[in-house]
Each structure stands twice: as C-alpha cells, then as structure tokens.
Amino acid sequence: MGLLVDGQWQDKWYDTDSSNGKFKREDAQLRNWVTSDGNAGATGEGGFKAQSNRYHLYVSLACPWAHRALIFRVLKQLEDIISVSVVSPDMLNNGWSFDKNNHSTGDDLFDSEYLHQIYTKNNSSYTGRVTVPVLWDKQQNKIVSNESADIIRMFNSAFNEITGNFDDYYPKELRNSIDEINALVYPNINNGVYKTGFATTQAAYEESFDALFIALDKVEEILSTNRYLTGRKLTEADWRLFTTLIRFDSVYVGHFKCNLRTIESYPLIREYLRELYQFEGIDKTTDFYHIKRHYYFSHAMINPTQVVPKGPQINYKRAHNREGFK
Numbered sequence: 288m289g290l291l292v293d294g295q296w297q298d299k300w301y302d303t304d305s306s307n308g309k310f311k312r313e314d315a316q317l318r319n320w321v322t323s324d325g326n327a328g329a330t331g332e333g334g335f336k337a338q339s340n341r342y343h344l345y346v347s348l349a350c351p352w353a354h355r356a357l358i359f360r361v362l363k364q365l366e367d368i369i370s371v372s373v374v375s376p377d378m379l380n381n382g383w384s385f386d387k388n389n390h391s392t393g394d395d396l397f398d399s400e401y402l403h404q405i406y407t408k409n410n411s412s413y414t415g416r417v418t419v420p421v422l423w424d425k426q427q428n429k430i431v432s433n434e435s436a437d438i439i440r441m442f443n444s445a446f447n448e449i450t451g452n453f454d455d456y457y458p459k460e461l462r463n464s465i466d467e468i469n470a471l472v473y474p475n476i477n478n479g480v481y482k483t484g485f486a487t488t489q490a491a492y493e494e495s496f497d498a499l500f501i502a503l504d505k506v507e508e509i510l511s512t513n514r515y516l517t518g519r520k521l522t523e524a525d526w527r528l529f530t531t532l533i534r535f536d537s538v539y540v541g542h543f544k545c546n547l548r549t550i551e552s553y554p555l556i557r558e559y560l561r562e563l564y565q566f567e568g569i570d571k572t573t574d575f576y577h578i579k580r581h582y583y584f585s586h587a588m589i590n591p592t593q594v595v596p597k598g599p600q601i602n603y604k605r606a607h608n609r610e611g612f613k
C-alpha cells in the first residue's frame with residue numbers, strides 16, 4: 288500500500304493522524320471524458336472520442352469502485368469495445384500488481400509489473416494514490432480518467448451509436464432524484480464502510496458506523512414503497528449501491544467492523560440485492576475470491592495474520608420477492 292510522490296513509489300499507509308483518526312479519501316485527479324464526438328466533457332480536456340477498441344480498463348475485481356465500471360461495461364454491451372486487465376487481489380508494498388501467478392490477468396497492454404507504472408507512463412512526475420479503476424486511451428497513450436463515477440456516465444451514453452444500446456441509467460427526468468440518492472449513499476454507505484473500517488480512533492469509528500446504519504435503514508424504508516431507489520426504473524443509483532451491498536456481509540461486517548446488522552437481516556434490502564445480482568451478466572462481474580482475499584490479506588494493519596474467513600455462506604441466486612413491486 289502506498290502512493291506516488293513526484294513519480295516515485297512510496298510505501299505508506301493512509302495518514303489519519305492529522306484528521307483525528309478519520310479516513311479521508313483523496314479526490315481522483317484524472318478527470319477527462321470520453322464523449323461521442325470527442326468534445327470535452329464535464330471536466331478535463333477534449334480529444335477522447337468514443338471508438339471501438341480504443342480504450343482499456345484497468346480494474347480490481349475486489350474494488351467496489353472498479354466494480355461499477357465493470358457492471359456498466361456489461362449493461363451497455365461494451366465488452367467487445369473496451370478491453371480489460373485485472374490486477375491481483377493482493378495489494379501489498381508495491382500497491383496493485385499484475386502478478387499472473389496470483390490471480391491477475393497481467394497487464395495486457397504493456398506487461399507492467401505494477402499499476403503505478405501505468406500512472407507514471409501517463410505522467411512521469413505524478414503525485415497521488417494509485418487507484419482502480421483506470422480508463423486508458425490506447426491511441427494517445429494516456430489516462431482518460433481514474434474516477435469511477437465519471438467512467439460509468441461515459442459508458443452510459445458515449446458509445447451508444449457504436450453499440451446500438453440506448454439503455455439509460457441516468458435519464459434526464461430522474462437526475463435530481465439520482466443525485467439525491469447518491470448524496471445519501473456515497474458518503475454514508477459506499478465510502479461509509481471505508482470510513483468505519485479505516486478509522487483509527489473510537490470516536491471516528493462510531494461516528495461513521497452510526498451514519499452508515501442510519502443510511503441503510505433509510506434505504507430499507509425507501510425499498511418498502513419503491514422497487515428501485517428512485518422508483519420504478521433501475522438507475523445508476525442502484526448500481527452504485529449494489530457494489531457495496533454485495534461485499535457487505537462477506538467483508539465489511541467483519542473486516543471493517545460494520546456489524547450492527549448484516550444485509551441478510553434487512554428483509555427488503557436482501558431481496559433487492561438478489562434482484563440486482565440476478566440481472567443478466569452481473570454475477571460474472573462479481574468475484575468473491577478476489578473480494579475476500581483483497582481486504583483480509585492486503586490490510587495487514589487491520590488483519591495482521593492475513594487469515595481470510597471461509598464464510599459466510601449466502602445464496603445470492605435464490606429467488607427474490609421483488610417482482611410484485613410496481
């Protein structure tokens with residue numbers, strides 16, 4: 288675990304001393320957009336036109352943020368258009384690696400050993416954390432984006448003319464509701480589990496723990512009247528929540544001490560989670576070996592023995608009861 292400083296790799300854990308034990312996630316720095324015509328998107332520079340076989344996605348199958356991108360690649364039928372390399376689940380002294388002997392596909396573009404080499408290929412004096420997902424432009428040999436929230440919006444619409452898939456997970460009429468749900472889910476749940484698990488003081492831990500379960504209770508309440516988070520239509524907001532829910536009972540309950548309740552103990556969320564998991568193509572984006580191995584083996588500061596738990600045994604494929612909801 289570490290980061291790049293002026294292009295040099297430094298092995299360092301997150302600094303929580305300067306924030307009273309609170310984990311603060313660094314903002315993604317590389318924020319260009321692939322667009323259908325190559326014009327600049329909401330942030331960054333232009334020049335990234337949607338084209339078949341031009342872009343490559345670097346992911347970890349363990350990571351909830353990278354998982355979003357993989358899900359949108361499947362939902363939007365981009366599998367033949369955007370290629371993928373998967374890092375090893377073990378993120379140790381050199382950060383994410385491409386060790387083919389340890390469950391990585393290898394780096395299909397440059398055969399690099401570590402993901403930080405992709406960041407320095409893009410900018411030889413880069414300073415910052417080396418995170419997944421990364422969207423790489425094979426034509427210009429540079430990083431388009433390392434922000435999953437942006438990457439899923441690009442995938443949602445930029446390639447529509449190429450794939451003929453016009454499914455819209457961020458439709459105009461629902462944008463306000465989606466943004467509202469994201470504002471509840473991101474800080475309290477998606478990032479909330481990390482804030483809880485990486486807290487290094489009791490007070491910081493309890494603060495995010497409480498906020499996390501208040502937010503999950505709120506989600507349970509929403510799902511009592513709505514099939515999906517914003518109503519009848521499955522949107523980006525649901526997929527953003529899904530990647531945390533599917534890791535929750537296997538990892539966050541134990542490893543991150545998010546143990547007031549399990550997802551299996553929420554009568555509505557557990558069914559909703561199954562519905563999303565059973566959506567076509569989603570199970571193949573979800574890998575519980577990578578998920579459990581990454582967290583329990585890589586965070587030696589939290590789990591020094593690196594022993595990975597065998598359970599829990601949960602059948603995400605059993606029938607769910609969400610069909611009745613309108």
Ligand SMILES: N[C@@H](CCC(=O)N[C@@H](CS)C(=O)NCC(=O)O)C(=O)O
Nearest residue numbers: 315350351352416418419433434435
């Ligand atoms: N804002 C980023 C966050 C990505 C992120 O933090 N990924 C984690 C893996 S789950 C990572 O690569 N962490 C490495 C590190 O922090 O050094 C996004 O959503 O794309």
